[in-house]
Amino acid sequence: MVVTADIKAGVIWAGVVARYPDLFTRWNAGARSTTPAPGSWVYSLEQSYGTAEANPEFWKSISANGYLRDLNGPIQLHHGTADADVPWEFSQMLYDEMQQTNQVVEFYTYEGDNHNISNNFSLAMQRTIEFFDRYLKTD
Known part of the structure; x- marks a missing residue:
């Protein structure tokens, strides 16, 4: 992008x-x-x-974060709040920085979920597919 x-x-x-x-x-x-x-x-x-x-x-x-202004498309973020591998706050900070640079961004957290979003996998996947459909499919 x-x-x-x-x-x-x-x-x-x-x-x-x-x-x-x-x-x-x-x-x-x-x-x-x-x-x-x-x-x-x-x-x-x-x-x-x-x-x-x-x-x-x-x-x-x-840092990839230094180039957010150069993005040319929307981003969707997903993160479990009980992720023991990557702090969910990283996604929150990225979301905040993207909003500050006027980028199109969506952010979903999954309360108590892990790094793989195991408990909410179906919901996260549904949101992902809908996002790609909205921005990539043409009529």
Whole structure:
């Protein structure tokens, strides 16, 4: 949707889409310390380009969130509020940022549901199909 106009609409279920400072501190936060381990991708990038605090322009330039204004189609987001893999707040932040850039966006949360939206799969799939039908099918 940014790289090619061939993609007309998108749906993201429980996406790992956030700015890098949030990814570093909130994604799998329990699995690692606040200091990146030598040899990790975070450590390597910080050694080359500085931390997100020291070089925010670099980190913004490699974040998908930095290009939301360039989207050329609608996005639909789905996230379970009990997702243990990806914080549902990532989708909330993406939704808020997309609204700030005047993008067409829909956001559905599923109370108490997991990363796979297992308890509400049928509803989420129905919403997804209806979304694609609305934006991709022609009369």
